[in-house]
Amino acid sequence: MKILTYPNRKLRKKIKKVDKIDRALKKIVRRMFDLMYKEGGVGLAASQAGYQFRLAVINLTKNPKDELVLINPVITDRNGQVINDEGCLSVPGVTAPVKRSKQITCQALDLNGREIVLRDDELLARVLQHEIDHLNGVLFIDRLEPAERQKIEQELKELENQK
Ligand code: CO
Numbered sequence: 789m790k791i792l793t794y795p796n797r798k799l800r801k802k803i804k805k806v807d808k809i810d811r812a813l814k815k816i817v818r819r820m821f822d823l824m825y826k827e828g829g830v831g832l833a834a835s836q837a838g839y840q841f842r843l844a845v846i847n848l849t850k851n852p853k854d855e856l857v858l859i860n861p862v863i864t865d866r867n868g869q870v871i872n873d874e875g876c877l878s879v880p881g882v883t884a885p886v887k888r889s890k891q892i893t894c895q896a897l898d899l900n901g902r903e904i905v906l907r908d909d910e911l912l913a914r915v916l917q918h919e920i921d922h923l924n925g926v927l928f929i930d931r932l933e934p935a936e937r938q939k940i941e942q943e944l945k946e947l948e949n950q951k
Pocket of ligand 1: 875876877878918922
């Protein structure tokens with residue numbers, strides 16, 4: 789398993805729901821966490837690891853007890869707006885300020901198939917929005933103000949030329 793990087797077209801697909809939580813899926817989740825820790829990220833969407841289903845893993849602390857698995861996540865409520873710097877393991881070396889909802893409520897299933905509801909107005913809210921974007925084929929660089937996008941154009945070109 790490795791992380792797909794911009795401009796890989798697989799990152800641009802809007803992907804399907806998970807319909808079955810089985811051992812194979814649990815194994816993939818474990819490997820996604822391990823890969824995310826190795827790369828120093830706080831969130832990883834399945835599409836970044838080459839899997840076309842709606843699943844993301846998140847851990848803001850690296851403490852195993854804080855591992856979050858989100859299956860078929862949906863944002864059910866959002867409030868306010870805030871701008872903050874963001875990066876992405878799939879766009880290595882690039883950070884830029886992104887405007888996001890300040891508070892969100894997110895509904896998903898966990899690895900046991902139980903419904904979970906997460907509500908946050910800090911880092912978790914931002915990470916959830918970022919990861920759910922991935923499941924819709926959207927990268928944070930798509931959400932930049934034109935002037936901010938301009939500033940990273942050169943870095944993006946370099947990533948495009950590395951192919
Ligand atoms: Co990302």
